[in-house]
Amino acid sequence: MKLYHLRSLFFICVLFGSTIVVSAQTDKVTTTTIGLGWANNSVNTVVFRKNSLVTFKGEQYAAYYNNDQALVLAKRKSGSGNWQVAATQYKADAADAHKDISIMVDGAGYLHVAWGHHNQTLNYAKSIKPGSLTLSAQQSMTGVGENKVSYPEFYRLQDGDLLFVYRDGGSGNGNLVMNRYNITTQKWVNIQQNLIDGEGKRNAYWQMCIDKKGTIHISWVWRETPDVASNHDMCYARSNDGGLTWEKSTGEKYMLPINAANAEYTCRIPQHSELINQTSMFADDGGNPFIATYWRDSSSTTLQYHIVFKTSSSWHSANLGFRKTAFGLGGTGTKLIPISRPQIIAWNKSGKQSVAIIFRDTERGDKVSVAVNNDLQSANWQVSDLTAMPVGEWEPTYDTELWKDKEVLNLFVQKVTQVDGEGKANVAPTKVQVLQWKP
Template identity: 60%
Template sequence: MRNKKKSLHLLSAAIGALLLGMASCQSFRSGDGSQAAAPTTTEVADGWANNSVNAVVFRKNSLVTHQGSQYTAWYDADRHVVLAKRKSGAQQWDIQKTDFTGNAADAHNSISIMVDGDGYLHLSWDHHNNKLNYARSVSPGSLQMTSKMPMTGQSEGTVSYPEFYRLQNGNLMFFYRDGGSGRGNMVINAYDTKTQQWTQLHANLISGEGKRNAYWQAYIDRQGTIHVSWVWRESPDIASNHDLSYARSTDGGKTWEKSTGEKYAIPIIEATGERVRAIPQNSELINQTSMGADENGNPFIATYWREADSDIPQYHLVYHNGTAWQSLPLDFRKTPFSLSGVGTKRIPIARPQVLVKNAGDKTAVLMLFRDEERGNKASAVVIGKLADAKWTIMDLTQESLGSWEPTYDTELWKDKGVLNLFVQKVEQVDGEGRADVPPQPIQVVEWKPAF
């Protein structure tokens, strides 16, 4: 262990990386200069790591907390879906290997979970343009699941990117794409805890009109507003991603509007969607945005693309300040790369996640990412005060995580302001290839920023 005073001196002088694990008493500095305790890590079990399927950004959720219990899920070496549960912050996990299996060799086929307001665990897994796979626990708090069942029986034949979200009243939302890349529509189902039934709210909320599809991410803020942002893709080629759009709902997903309050006609199409930022094709714009919101309900979006006058893709924070959309380029990257082709790509940086606290002059932002320039660690951009637009970059892990992308416990963050990050070292071979990697530990990194 290094001398504590020396460690703190180095940390206060550092502009770039803050190293984890030098000592248990080490402090971390947030973007406003305040100190936070160092992250801690809990190991769960080993999981499949031959590609990035356990660690892709569009898992909602990889971790979820309800009434002091936290749940997680992953594919093991045999491609079985494994569920686990612990008391929040505990070291020991109860682990249940299910009979469910998936084509884990395709990194699209991720596992998503959520716990409803009555404590039932909901599970969806193994989707890339195939029939819906869905089950829920047999009782509240249980890891024993029902057999596979339909939700509504409608538009459930070509499912991709299934994601659960929990509303303030404990009911659930389920978003997914119906159809293939470049020609898909966005479906929304709603679950009522009283009837334990799913209904379809929208068979086609965001329509590709048979010509394109939207790659979205969503966030439900403390007021219950559902925020959705997306990019359009014109074909299966990732280079055809373009533009950044936005919609919100204040009535549980029934009706939708722009940031101006103007009501949308449903379905939303390219011509009618609110264009937050015009980004042309061939700009290295990644599919899947990341959504967050401040305590006043103003939306925040994080993603990456390349500006026309540069050959280096950079992360960008796009947000609404209550009056207009703003854009903050986080131009710390130095290495060019280009996105093109089909399938899951091996990319030198991860799609980000954005987390927001407070509002107004006190708005603070945390952006989670991975970058080969930083050794493929779990890293964070910390903006302690958005009004100053100054940031600090710190590493939350010491070791390389390969092709990992960040997912976290959204409910714990909203309730406690504590980050629980799902972490596993995985390797992604370009175009759905498989790496020769033994199972790797599933870990949870826990950290509370000092803002």
Template identity: 55%
Template sequence: MTNGKLILMLKNYIPLVIIIIFFSLTACNKNISSSYIGQGWSSNSVNAVKFRKHALTTFGNTQFVGYYNEFGYLVLGKRKLNSKTWTTHVTTFKGNVKDAHNSISLAVDGNGYLHVSWDHHNTKLRYAKSIMPLGLELGEELIMTGKQEDKVTYPEFYNLPNGNVLFFYRSGESGRGNLVINSYDVASKKWTQLQSNLIDGENIRSAYWQACVDSKGTIHVSWVWRETWDVETNHDMCYARSNDGGKTWETSKGEKYLLPITLASAEYACKIPQKSNLINQTSISFDKNSNPYIATYWNENGLTQYQIVYLEAGNWKKVNTGFRNSTFNLGGGGTKKLPISRPDIFIDNINNKTVVSILFRDEERGNKVSLAYSSLNEISNWHVTDLSKLSVGDWEPNFDIALWNNKKKLHVFMQNVLQIDGEGIANQNASSVNVLEIKHLKKIN
């Protein structure tokens, strides 16, 4: 090998070496810590399901959290960043914690008011707002718009750069539900309905989505279709985006959608057949150029693998992470007990390399909080490390997206929970609710 070729090869590998060193440091115990908040309900996974937006969120220098305690009461907490001491408030509101769909989601608007929604599975809207900015005490239960609020499932809040807040939810039942979007204006302090039916299942199917808002304010939504109540009928990965706060929508090519979006009109980022072990409601994020990255899992080459579907130079691409060694059968209804969690995804740019990271839990790794990362280039493999020492049971990841987007700090909601397949209830005592903090997971300049 000539000296010139050797130097070129080393130059190609230097960014990868830096990335490996960067992430390897986080595996050292001194760089990972946790803060204790309180005791939470753990007889199913209602506190630790993937579709919470959000379990944990930061506004300014104040971090907020929400969870159900051992008696099913909604608990809110807050702390100053870098403090280990949490202030908690047990509200007067309860949820049906025996149904793991009935999760808590929260957000803070641009004026500092906390918005909370909880306890939904084809039931009436439950929503309240804090009495004071940065406060934990909620006012009375409120309606939003009074439209399509009788059969609500999967409430999710999303913050816009202008301080306004979006509220996504499914109206209707599994297999024949529609995506509704409401918008909260911080100036008027009122909700309006932007979309009564953004994605139409045409009364024969449902869209199970994930969404994010990038630094430019573009809303990205991806989803899988489900033909019936049975999760094995999930298929395909679709995509839409909005550049005007959710009023109008387009494809990744900039072609305007005629709303509502249907099976026939949707843009397909990746075609995936039914009975592929395709999971629903996972996560989506974005890179510095506002390209969307979707994390999910389905079967490939006989194994259930985490997959990344992403947009690059106007074209959809797919990467099989390939680090798992087993498969299982994904089927049936209700909240499933599964050997792996849905993944969560976040993106960073290190030395001009787009580094994709996913948080997950896997029986193969002892059900710990785990992290996998890759720069997605031709010489890079996926590198996997564990962030927790002990098992977190049937936990699914939920991290502080606002904190990551603003400060590139990774804080993860963590609780050991046990899920019995199909909405069963485990005979298990309450467990500790914590925030896992990874100190050195930040951008390298």
């Protein structure tokens, strides 16, 4: 079904025109360097790291692989340029860009770390005490469904407990698992063994966030095969009770597991639309979800960034429209792509909804760039660069907890090289930095 036929569906994609203003905002940016990191692929900078940076009670933590493929942890007092850096006892096959490191600090101050997964047995440890960069021995969580782990992600709930979300299974044939960590008992329990069911035919590539009220929002595209070209559609669910029960944006309860037949479709996007997977989403203070991604509309040859968002009773899609270069998206493995997957943040200013997407585009010299709209109803986007130098095949990740608390954006930045199809470059290690920008 073509996108312009969607007006006959219950969920409608509305494509807005965009006015683009180009400027530079490097004067609003500060950076600090942590150390040198592995740069032979994009494993330190893939967009699905949750998280690369995290702040808890005035201290910010970071994680990355160094040039020896060792897992490195670091922390600093918020705003300080002095980092405490510690290489851990753990290594991973950093040459596979899927095998990222994800971290989170629980409400008791313990740092939790998962690393080195691409259909691998779970690699997980936590700090030996609150505030420490020394990790415990590896441990399991629940002991069930932990042999084919991919895309580990941590999230902190309002009460300080953690969620851990991952794919159990392979590309085109996998299910979404969710565990919860109790800071009182210091134990993990499984709360969803198969939240989104691929039914042995497909799998969901998701993005997730938790808003200030504690509601969990998740959105995803379906993939039919390991070929990225088989990505299609955008779906949505939310939970108001820590992930136990789920509903659609209308409040209608889901019968679990969610599958292709009962999912809420926020936007219908056909296969072979250059639709990317694993991007980002954000929910504002009112609990309104915003999803950032990219695809090519059926009426265009050029792939564009889009945001999909909910206002009152309707889903909408905005085509940012500022890109000019076409490219195709297909094949398996980590691809060499001329643009990054985007991150999205949103805030309210003077009663108007502001949104920003953070991205990297070869058209703009592969710099860290941002597109800001200070009134989403106007569709006026201001595009600017946050760095003067290129960052290679970098993708954006940021400190979600710092943004949630202070509305200050701290980005994990490193210049990296990605060879197409899971290739490995041979370059010297590069600086791992934290870039700060306040809209």
